Amino acid sequence: MVRVEFLGPIEKKPLELDISNLNELAEILQKDKEMQVWLENSAVAVNDTLVSSRDVALKEGDRVVLLPPVCGG
Amino acid sequence: MVRVEFLGPIEKKPLELDISNLNELAEILQKDKEMQVWLENSAVAVNDTLVSSRDVALKEGDRVVLLPPVCGG
Amino acid sequence: MLYLYDGSLDVPTILKEWYEQEADSNYGAYIPFVGTVRSEDNIEGLSFDIYEPILRSWFEAWQQRIRAKGAVIKMAHSRGDVMLHESSYIAAVFSPKRRVALEFIDEFVEDFKASAPIWKYDLKNGKRIYALDRSTAIKGSGLLS
Amino acid sequence: MLYLYDGSLDVPTILKEWYEQEADSNYGAYIPFVGTVRSEDNIEGLSFDIYEPILRSWFEAWQQRIRAKGAVIKMAHSRGDVMLHESSYIAAVFSPKRRVALEFIDEFVEDFKASAPIWKYDLKNGKRIYALDRSTAIKGSGLLS
Numbered sequence: 010m011v012r013v014e015f016l017g018p019i020e021k022k023p024l025e026l027d028i029s030n031l032n033e034l035a036e037i038l039q040k041d042k043e044m045q046v047w048l049e050n051s052a053v054a055v056n057d058t059l060v061s062s063r064d065v066a067l068k069e070g071d072r073v074v075l076l077p078p079v080c081g082g
Numbered sequence: 083m084v085r086v087e088f089l090g091p092i093e094k095k096p097l098e099l100d101i102s103n104l105n106e107l108a109e110i111l112q113k114d115k116e117m118q119v120w121l122e123n124s125a126v127a128v129n130d131t132l133v134s135s136r137d138v139a140l141k142e143g144d145r146v147v148l149l150p151p152v153c154g155g
Numbered sequence: 156m157l158y159l160y161d162g163s164l165d166v167p168t169i170l171k172e173w174y175e176q177e178a179d180s181n182y183g184a185y186i187p188f189v190g191t192v193r194s195e196d197n198i199e200g201l202s203f204d205i206y207e208p209i210l211r212s213w214f215e216a217w218q219q220r221i222r223a224k225g226a227v228i229k230m231a232h233s234r235g236d237v238m239l240h241e242s243s244y245i246a247a248v249f250s251p252k253r254r255v256a257l258e259f260i261d262e263f264v265e266d267f268k269a270s271a272p273i274w275k276y277d278l279k280n281g282k283r284i285y286a287l288d289r290s291t292a293i294k295g296s297g298l299l300s
Numbered sequence: 301m302l303y304l305y306d307g308s309l310d311v312p313t314i315l316k317e318w319y320e321q322e323a324d325s326n327y328g329a330y331i332p333f334v335g336t337v338r339s340e341d342n343i344e345g346l347s348f349d350i351y352e353p354i355l356r357s358w359f360e361a362w363q364q365r366i367r368a369k370g371a372v373i374k375m376a377h378s379r380g381d382v383m384l385h386e387s388s389y390i391a392a393v394f395s396p397k398r399r400v401a402l403e404f405i406d407e408f409v410e411d412f413k414a415s416a417p418i419w420k421y422d423l424k425n426g427k428r429i430y431a432l433d434r435s436t437a438i439k440g441s442g443l444l445s
């Protein structure tokens with residue numbers, strides 16, 4: 010299973026999904042209307058490394074996080 | 083009389099001169115060989131205002147200062 | 156070094172400690188940037204969420220870049236609530252000569268604003284409201300849309 | 301405000317006092333620049349002469365320029381001897397938002413180096429040696445040559 014977490018203001022509980030890449034994750038999350046806006050403005054990290062392409066293989070135990078727009082300081 | 087002072091590292095005592103403009107001051111100071119280098123790299127202020135031209139009339143009681151290269155901080 | 160605190164920062168103490176930490180390191184320039192909560196739009200204060208693992212790796216990358224120029228970077232940030240006129244953020248660069256520190260403090264603070272995984276909320280009538288309009292999407296956002 | 305001190309600056313105290321002076325002024329950014337005497341070329345320290353009347357008018361012009369942007373500038377400098385790893389210079393900008401302070405601190409420090417009527421001497425074997433090679437002729441120099 011791959012764990013998916015939603016950071017900061019995204020009010021959504023973590024998911025445990027049986028997926029093997031980010032395309033599959035995108036497909037699943039796009040079905041959730043409330044996630045629409047967050048998908049557009051969030052970055053994605055796999056095992057705490059930001060990724061810039063969906064061509065990332067996911068394996069058992071991997072962790073994906075979604076990072077919405079930031080404003081530190 | 084016009085008082086002329088030499089600031090910072092210029093080791094020269096103040097002068098009291100009977101001059102009416104900066105051209106006359108330049109003429110007098112250029113006769114002092116030890117002032118040669120300082121004249122080239124120093125700025126000039128009349129009554130504590132920096133001047134950028136020699137066309138400044140001087141009157142009784144005016145004060146001229148020479149400011150050599152600076153390095154605060 | 157990266158320091159995270161619950162609530163507001165004790166700015167004088169942090170600036171003093173950092174100055175003393177590097178007192179014998181022979182740096183000619185020390186430039187802190189201090190961020191303080193401003194009164195605007197009737198807020199009572201701000202509140203911050205931090206995602207520490209990515210903040211630490213982002214900071215580590217900066218640290219290496221700045222060290223390569225013979226300089227040092229330190230940063231402190233608040234977690235949770237910080238009220239009006241309290242401070243939530245300090246970044247500081249130490250360098251042998253001034254230009255390196257002057258350029259890095261600017262670049263670091265701007266990249267911090269654009270990239271550091273920290274989320275800001277306005278505190279209004281006791282509620283925590285995400286400051287979306289003042290936030291910046293991290294580079295590469297929208298990958299799953 | 302411009303503050304001149306005999307000998308080295310008490311950096312933590314000055315940074316604290318300035319921070320507290322503006323604590324309720326609603327500035328979002330506070331950026332001090334601290335200059336510290338570096339060990340190089342076997343010096344024991346530095347020594348400074350200041351010509352106060354022109355320093356004050358130069359600073360006053362800057363103050364007006366910075367106030368016009370809704371910001372504040374403060375500066376402290378040493379007179380006389382400052383030994384290795386002690387500090388001789390602090391400048392700080394406060395502004396509502398960060399860009400104004402980030403840009404002014406850089407511009408102010410550079411103009412300070414080029415224009416402020418302060419002369420620096422190396423202290424070596426107890427002697428005071430003018431640091432001509434590190435000094436900058438003020439704009440318009442050479443008028444009488």
